[in-house]
Amino acid sequence: MPMQAQEIEDLIRETFPDAKITVMGDDGVHFSAEVIDESFRGMNRIQQQRAVMAALKGKMDGPNGEIHALGLTTKAPA
Numbered sequence: 001m002p003m004q005a006q007e008i009e010d011l012i013r014e015t016f017p018d019a020k021i022t023v024m025g026d027d028g029v030h031f032s033a034e035v036i037d038e039s040f041r042g043m044n045r046i047q048q049q050r051a052v053m054a055a056l057k058g059k060m061d062g063p064n065g066e067i068h069a070l071g072l073t074t075k076a077p078a
Contacts, residue, residue, distance in 0.1 A: 002028020003059065003066050009033075015055035020077075032071035041076040048074035 005023040008031055012021050016037045025031030033052070040048045049072050053060065060067045 003031075004028070005031060008056070008059075008067065008070075011057060011059065012052060012055045015051070029066075029068035031067060031069070032073075034073040036075055036077055038077060040074055043076075045074065 005025055009021050009023045012023075012033070012035060013019065016035060016039065019035050019037035021033065021035050023031055023033045035048075035052050039051075043051070052072060052074055056067065056070075059065055060070060
């Protein structure tokens with residue numbers, strides 16, 4: 001079942017309630033997201049992206065995942 005950008009934002013927001021989150025994509029399987037959160041300060045980019053992927057609770061796991069592709073940008077606020 002295709003997902004909506006808002007559903008992805010909601011999943012991420014559960015883990016990062018104060019983050020600035022922008023999710024784009026309208027085909028139900030290919031998305032891009034930018035997550036800016038203070039908790040990323042001191043983390044490298046891989047650690048940041050792993051934290052966001054964990055927040056998606058398996059929605060990208062394997063060939064049966066609901067999200068086929070997610071371009072992800074993460075950073076701490078300037």
